[in-house]
Amino acid sequence: MSAIAVSGYTGTAPASLADQAYSELRDRLTMLEIHPGAPLNDVQLAAELGVGRTPVREALKRLETDHLVVSYPRRGTFATKVDITELSDVSELRRHLEPLAAHKAALAAPVDVRQQLRALVDTLEGLTEEAPTKQAFLRTDLAVHRLIYKAAGNAHLEETLVRLDNLATRIWCLVLDRVPLAPGHAHEHVELLEAIIAGRGELAAELALEHVTSFEHTMRTAL
Helix, strand or coil: CCCCCCCCCCCCCCCCHHHHHHHHHHHHHHCCCCCCCCEECHHHHHHHHCCCHHHHHHHHHHHHHCCCEEEECCCEEEECCCCHHHHHHHHHHHHHHHHHHHHHHHHHCCHHHHHHHHHHHHHHHHHCCCCCCHHHHHHHHHHHHHHHHHHCCCHHHHHHHHHHHHHHHHHHHHCHHHCCCCHHHHHHHHHHHHHHHCCCHHHHHHHHHHHHHHHHHHHHHHC
């Protein structure tokens, strides 16, 4: 399976160094590639990312707002621990906002974005035929959600949902070994994307709600 950009929709202006550092660190933290509770050294991170310390520091400030890192005076900055008690609150918001984003995306997505959604359908269908790694599966899941949020055309809605989806994904990563990769999860996304591509707003909203509800049930069973 070809690699897929987690960031999703790519029809935007080139990102600044701070934006690049933010996106890379956000995804590492979301996927628990940076372990919860791990210290974050701006000098080391700057060297790893090939940028200066200033972009990294700017990125870390944004990540603190996202609840992915926490800073303590005289102690430093650390990756936040995964709080499974957040699942209920995160899911409550997603049950309202995911259907809204899917509905808006179905009605508002321009042609080029619908083409990118179609490419994601092809990727998901390939996942059902392969034996993807769990990391590849989760990165594709993130890409699907982020592209739908972008397609909705509301920057505030997008920012909120990306943040919530990141927190939900961290919980998923925490229990990954207890949750098998079910082909049904990929099929749910295919149906949702097909509805959005076809401009069927009501159906897209309904499928988005079913998907979030199913995810919460799966996580609660694993926890």
